[in-house]
Amino acid sequence: xxxxxxVPARFLTIIAHLVLVIVIFWTREENIRACLxxxxxxxxxDDKDLEMLIGLSITFVFFLIELIGFMGGITMxxxxxxxxxxMAHSAAAITLSxxxxxxxxxxxxxxxxxxxxxxxxxxxxxxxIGIMCFRKGY
Amino acid sequence: xxxxxxQASTTTQVPRRGETLPYASNVLAAEVIxxxxxxxxxxxxxxFGRRGNLTEQISGVLxxxxxxxxxxxxxxxxxxxxxxxxxxxxxxxxxxxxFIGMEIIxxxxxxxxxxx
Numbered sequence: 001x002x003x004x005x006x007v008p009a010r011f012l013t014i015i016a017h018l019v020l021v022i023v024i025f026w027t028r029e030e031n032i033r034a035c036l037x038x039x040x041x042x043x044x045x046d047d048k049d050l051e052m053l054i055g056l057s058i059t060f061v062f063f064l065i066e067l068i069g070f071m072g073g074i075t076m077x078x079x080x081x082x083x084x085x086x087m088a089h090s091a092a093a094i095t096l097s098x099x100x101x102x103x104x105x106x107x108x109x110x111x112x113x114x115x116x117x118x119x120x121x122x123x124x125x126x127x128x129i130g131i132m133c134f135r136k137g138y
Numbered sequence: 139x140x141x142x143x144x145q146a147s148t149t150t151q152v153p154r155r156g157e158t159l160p161y162a163s164n165v166l167a168a169e170v171i172x173x174x175x176x177x178x179x180x181x182x183x184x185x186f187g188r189r190g191n192l193t194e195q196i197s198g199v200l201x202x203x204x205x206x207x208x209x210x211x212x213x214x215x216x217x218x219x220x221x222x223x224x225x226x227x228x229x230x231x232x233x234x235x236x237f238i239g240m241e242i243i244x245x246x247x248x249x250x251x252x253x254x
Binding site: 015018019022025026027 | 225227229230233
């Protein structure tokens with residue numbers, strides 16, 4: 001069997017995205033301050049902080065879904081899902097690097113969340129349900 | 139193999155850290171040598187683990203598990219006992235420890251399976 005290189009690429013992009021999300025989780029102060037007006041009070045800060053916290057926590061849940069599907073072998077060798085996952089997570093890794101170093105405002109995170117975390121995780125869930133419950137793919 | 143890839147990124151950062159962080163005189167060389175030692179332990183560990191798993195013999199996987207215990211100390215060095223531990227390194231070393239732990243568990247399970 002010829003190893004196609006898609007599996008390690010997918011793994012590396014997932015781990016890179018995960019590492020960036022963890023770093024953003026630890027240093028989300030600067031990003032929150034970037035999206036508040038000059039004179040903000042602590043209740044506005046806490047609202048935005050809660051938003052970011054919820055977004056990042058749901059991102060971790062999506063990572064769990066994707067890692068269970070990938071590392072558990074369920075969708076490891078399905079090329080379409082692998083390609084989708086690799087493209088989404090590499091785009092997320094690049095975008096989140098800019099998010100971190102250029103201190104983007106916190107609302108822009110939701111775009112990354114939508115396209116690069118939620119979308120592959122939903123596709124993964126559909127594939128997992130399809131394989132486990134409806135015996136697709138084998 | 140997963141933690142080998144995670145560790146390669148730490149090794150490639152060595153020149154930048156030597157330039158930008160203030161190290162005491164001989165410490166940087168000692169840390170770099172230790173990092174290369176960790177890589178030198180990981181390479182035969184991965185080789186023996188992969189070969190032992192594919193040929194379904196105990197000897198390869200046993201050497202892999204023994205070398206994994208040594209690798210755990212190397213990764214603990216990166217995580218805790220370095221002079222400057224960067225935040226990214228904490229995360230990467232934690233992921234690496236998780237994978238080594240999984241590999242030790244699955245190695246022991248496969249040794250038990252192959253022995254039958």
